[in-house]
Amino acid sequence: MSLNNLFTEHPETVGETYGEHLVMASGFGLRMIGAGLACLVHGLLPFLFVKTGSAAITELHQRMVTHRNRKMPATPATEAAKAA
Numbered sequence: 134m135s136l137n138n139l140f141t142e143h144p145e146t147v148g149e150t151y152g153e154h155l156v157m158a159s160g161f162g163l164r165m166i167g168a169g170l171a172c173l174v175h176g177l178l179p180f181l182f183v184k185t186g187s188a189a190i191t192e193l194h195q196r197m198v199t200h201r202n203r204k205m206p207a208t209p210a211t212e213a214a215k216a217a
């Protein structure tokens with residue numbers, strides 16, 4: 134496996150270039166860090182950030198599924214996932 138493949142193989146499986154994948158993954162990571170910090174505060178002060186963690190999970194899942202479905206051609210597996 135070449136060095137170039139190490140950086141491009143996975144992004145190609147989700148229909149992205151290396152740069153697109155870097156931006157998407159970094160955005161997801163920052164959102165998860167922010168939501169994680171909110172969850173930690175919520176644990177100490179349960180009246181704060183009541184829905185922040187669950188809202189972040191819902192948002193990130195929707196972004197990932199919507200982005201992947203828009204970029205990837207329809208296959209029996211993606212059609213089955215949409216139906217579920």
